[in-house]
Amino acid sequence: MFGLFRKSSRPDTDASQADLELRAVRDRALAGDWAAARDLIGATGRDWELRGRRLSVLGVAAGQSPQWLDAWEAAAPGDPTVAILRADALMDQAGRARGYASASNTSEEQFREFDRLSTLAARQSQRAVDLNPDDPYPWVTRLASMLADGHRQHGEFHAAMTESVKRDPYNFETHLMAVTFLCQKWYGSHELMFEAAREPAAAAPAGSSVAMLPLLAHFEYALREYGFDTRKESLSAKANYFHRPEVIGEIEACAAKWRGAGEPRLIGRGITLRHWLALANFLAGHDREGTRALVAQIGPYLGSTATYGYFWMRQSEGFRAVANWAG
Template structure:
């Protein structure tokens, strides 16, 4: 199987990954049929993780080509989902303005535009919170907007997190944003980051997506401690960290609990989580056979998996390296 995979494999970088319904609805919406996106989100219902991921992907399209969202809002003024897409679209533009480089390699102009757009996103997220009182995701968008001026929001951030998890205690995007905000390269420390990852992972039921958050914390730790500016050039030192017995033990614990309720789905964050586990297995040189099974499920769906960029200069390079190792 992997011989054929090697000859034909081209990473699919669509953010929708394996969610084919989402791909179809987005395509139809951006072609002028906004009702396709509306119907998809109505059908998603209160599946908060799937809803959040679909809104995030649709929000990227809303940021770069908002005409279909404009038409939706004209047809249904005050639609709660439109409010979320407005906020998500602004956050997408803010992230693009800042870029993915370290602070040292980001220009003042990039930071200025990042802060400007994030402030607009914060205002939009407040409206989304008002129009979507039961949905945790608008609070996640509020948390995301705080990344632009996090030191000013050290008191506000836990309030927003609390509101999100009050609506869904194991909300993946909420806890993911907390791990990001509290990591050392943003506004926290290694200790705060690991608490933000391990607390939800321990409290969640088997099979919950947050169970794998400690893997991200280890990726963040290795990035910061072993060559933050050099990335790929320090791969050997980063891999040595993942060979520590206590790191391998935690990877194994996370993987076991994540699978304990049956095979996790591919939609929502299912593909991203499989990438995380495959990457952790590769870095720690564990469970090559299990990684092959993960890659079979992943197929060519890369989407955007920033964790690969912590160890290689391009995400696709990391995906290929893990695939080669698993063979």
């Protein structure tokens, strides 16, 4: 069932990670078969986490090569999935326009383009809501668009959160956006960030992916407090934070609840959350044997796991360090 990661192999950075069906459909869509993408999303039904992840990957593909989405829209101009993918494509373009440096290392021109494209994405998100009011995912993209101007949009952010959780109370992408928006490096504080992570994690049923959100909050806290503009030089100080007994205890509790309904699947957010747990264990110097099992489950599938970039300059470098430590 699970493939063993070979340390000598190159990590697989495809955004689809272990969802090989999504990968194949994305490639077919890029080759012109947009109906394959339509059918995949349709077949996912109301599995909101899996659907959201698949829409996100397809949206990035549309942002980088939109011809197949143009053909889909020409054939079905009122399709709500097209509107969602348009919004996600615009957010992908906005992110690339801004770049991934800290605010102090981002130019005014980059910020302006980030704001322009995010505004367009917000309009497409609203169109998707109008076309399919039951879907929580357009609200997720709307939340993402507010990162461009969050100081003025705190009220709108909480209103959009309310709309999304009405449709899916423990929607992972929604609560992930809350942790992101409310962290100190964006528009909140450590206190607001931990609250946004811990409240849904505590309330969600066993097996829910949101049970793992406090790990992200700890990564964000360590990044901000122990070397925001450095990586390798500050790794020791960040790791010392993870050695605190209360941090280790929360990591263990989150993992136990996430696994409380059985071994979590690999698709959806399964690979990303295994990376989070493996990274947290590495930083804490805790549960090497369990981390070895996680690395085996992950296989080569790195995808884009941004949290490695909080501690190393390259995600692949962090993945290899964790895998080597696990043995």
